[in-house]
Amino acid sequence: MNAPTNAPTYDTERTAHLDTAGTGRMPDGVRAVLAACTARDDRFGSRALKEHLGAVLDTEVHDRLGDLLGVPAGETVLATGAAAAFDAFVSATELGPGDRIWTTPHEGVDHLTTLCSLRDRTRCRLEVVPLRADGDLDLDWMRDHIDEDVALVSVVHVSSACGTVNPLERVGRILAPHRARYAVDASHSVGQLPVDAARIGAHLVTADGWRFLRGPDAVGFAYAAPGVWGGRPPAPAPAAVAALNAALAHHAAALRLPREDLLPRLRAVVERTPGIELLAPGREQAGMLAFRHGEVPAALIRRGLARRGVVLRKSVAQENPLHPAARDGATAVRASVHHDNGAQDIDRFEQALRDVLREERERREERERSGAAFAAAPAAVGADGPGGPSPYRAKPAGRRHLTLHRAT
Incomplete structure (x- = not known):
């Protein structure tokens, strides 16, 4: 059986693994x-x-x-x-x-x-x-x-x-x-x-x-x-x-080997990427950080990065239901680094993130152009005749997430 065409593909020899906080790569x-x-x-x-x-x-x-x-x-x-x-x-x-x-x-x-x-x-x-x-x-x-x-x-x-x-x-x-x-x-x-x-x-x-x-x-x-x-x-x-x-x-x-703390590099990439909100409360972070984009869902970012050989994790509100970042029920992307990562992994992440966001922006613009063309076209004739309900009714927009509510 062939895999779906939109399924993530991984190059195990070249994958930039930035999810040690989820599952570390065994030596x-x-x-x-x-x-x-x-x-x-x-x-x-x-x-x-x-x-x-x-x-x-x-x-x-x-x-x-x-x-x-x-x-x-x-x-x-x-x-x-x-x-x-x-x-x-x-x-x-x-x-x-x-x-x-x-x-x-x-x-x-x-x-x-x-x-x-x-x-x-x-x-x-x-x-x-x-x-x-x-x-x-x-x-x-x-x-x-x-x-x-x-x-x-x-x-x-x-x-x-x-x-x-x-x-x-x-x-x-x-x-x-x-x-x-x-x-x-x-x-x-x-x-x-x-x-x-x-x-x-x-x-x-x-x-x-x-x-x-x-x-x-x-x-x-x-x-x-x-x-x-x-x-x-x-x-x-x-x-x-x-x-x-x-x-x-x-x-x-x-522990006896010299190693570079790559978290500042990772943070700098996220901070200079347009449209990204960094989720880093507190005065000190270690090993990981989370972020979200104002227009591109976390799931699309994660899958787009995976197709480009960069492995991160999508986090959801239910995993930390009391945390301020979970109050709106939104998802986020979490990246984590360890001493088995190198600067090349951060560089690859930056390029892949730019490509994913550009690709999603182009898709959004194409949908908007298609929507404008559809709106300008003559009204479709449905079963109820001219002016009746269109058979091409758009589905409601927006993402849906299961949210954990807690009693007060």
């Missing part, structure tokens, strides 16, 4: 470990694979995770992903009607769903820490409203909506004198920023392995402070754990 060595372990599992079964991997599963991967998060290896836990780990630990938390939970507008929908379920089960209150006018978390609000009723605080290290970096250590210092358990989602920061649970003051740190760490899908991990959390997340497949272990080793080696 060759990591992919080889995953393939070999999957083949062994398929031939001999999972029990034999576990015996073959031995210390990799029991100690080595936990030692690497401990080094990554600045915690004892015995306090790290493997999971199928950050969301699964967060749900397992937080859902086991016992709260009451007098307790309060704090989250932020950067919270992703998976973690937010867990918090809403906890609120509904325990009848506690779920409050959203506001943002300042510049887009940063309002730490003054936190200082003014913290008390012993605040039982749980969930903060994202780097916002998946637009790359805003939150000041975890400053939040930790505000919470330290109080009873609140401090949970950090590091899914979009591990692999590109240092994450030290002790310095942050966090009681729980969750993360995915397939983003900036460039490990396989369906594997994540957590640090859980002893004696604070109950619950246990579902375990990932042994082959995925072995590949994550290889990815952690690759990451540790890459």
